[in-house]
Amino acid sequence: MNESVLIGRSERFLDQIKRKQISIEDIQKTEEFFKLYNYLKSNMDTLQDMRENMEMKGYTAPYRSINKYGRPPSGEMKAEDMYDISRHSQYFRMNAAAKKNILDRVKSAMSSHRIAIGHLEEFVTIECESCHKKYRGHEISELSQKKCECGETNLKLHINQDGVYRLEIIPFLPLSGDYMVKLSQLSPISRKAFRSMVRILKQEKRGIVKTVTLVIKVMEDGRWVRKRVTIDANDEGNYEKEIRKQYGSNARIELMQFHRKKPSIINDKQVQTALSLGYVKHTENQILQFLPELLGKSLNDKSKVDIYQDALNTALKKANEFDTGEDPETLKTIFLNKELDERGLLDADGVLLESLKKDLNKKEKIEKCLFQEIPRIYILWDLLHYYLTTSYDRRNKYSGPFPYLRPELDSNQIKAFQDFPVEAVNIIHEYLGEKLEYIPHMANVLSSKFSVEKKMKGLHLQMGTAMGAAILSSKGGLSVENAALVFSVDSEDVAKEKENLSTLQKPVSNKAKRFMEMMKK
Known part of the structure; x- marks a missing residue:
């Protein structure tokens, strides 16, 4: 497929996704659920094909095609030749930028x-009312035709009360890869x-440590030669032994350089961006609905604050209209003081009222x-909820609501789980009526979960x-x-599980103690 055709087709498809309004109002209905689910799955398949085509055509490194190879031409270059080279370079740079941008959009759309x-x-x-087989999680993808494996289409939807989900973020995800547009629509504080x-x-x-680069000396043709080689890291590896296997018994290591990989909690940049956008925009909409009521209860005189805000907006508008080349902030201050004075928000000295300041x-x-x-x-509550209620194997095999989530966190990553402000x-x-609680020392709770998982490993x-x-x-x-209420x-x-947990951590009977001693050996 021609490159311009591929880019154009991809842009049209992404714009088509952008124009479609996503609604979750009737998502509890079986028909509406499958309508949205199948739509997203169909889009995902198309986006996957697009990405594969783009990667095959070198869209992952588009600027390599404009690199200059070989020596520059000798002698003086004519002006018209320089102009042609510059014009062609500009064309190829624009083409490379278009490839990079469209691949970036496709990746963002796929993550969303x-x-x-x-x-x-x-x-x-999802339960089949004929054979009563239940489908949950990734198994729902088997019902793309809304048909059970028994052949019946009589399916019933049950809301998963103990699941970890926040459907309200879906309409705010950059499903068309337009994350930059959505970012620009956020308020400064958001x-x-x-x-x-x-x-x-x-x-x-x-x-x-993922790989190790070694500088070695080997004997070749009667003389010592230095070589730089890279091998996979091994915690208990004998690198000198490996080198001697490949290069002979005379090989010696002069220098070792370890290359480290630092995976994130969500180990994908596009998913990080999409999740953050969805949560922030959803929360912003929620806050704007109850903020006036909260401010009315919290402030001494909300009406004066509203008048001040109106004066500020008017001053800003006038400053933009009467742009005389002066500092816009100075103009805004002049107009603002005038508006505040007219509205009676300044005292006799021309200073903002003290009560209004507070x-x-x-x-x-x-x-x-x-x-x-x-x-x-x-997001921290949802992540905590997901880590606490799922096993290591499940997090490792299935992406769930948090794609590319690390199945286990180390002490450095757990530091991100800082305690919530009680007032918030x-x-x-x-x-908002959310089922979440203030958890003191939340990081310790998460550490305890990972510790329990290690102890339970192999115990079935x-x-x-x-x-x-x-x-x-x-x-x-x-x-x-x-705890039962918030996790439904x-x-x-x-x-009962709390008792089991206590027994697992501190065995009380002699039999249990002997069993735990055997497990440690």
């Missing part, structure tokens, strides 16, 4: 579709929240707390939602009832 599909798969369990979210998801693991400062603190903390709380959690409870014990709630209750300071499980199951 993966996230959306993962959240939908976590949201429901943009700060977006950057902090990306930093959380980029939290890196301590360096893992309200403005309080408003700024409230908005900062809401717009920057609530998105962070949402209280606001969430009052205005179930690592489910009840076990996650039990760990949350034991290490997070929540009662069994509260039965409190009796949580209490």
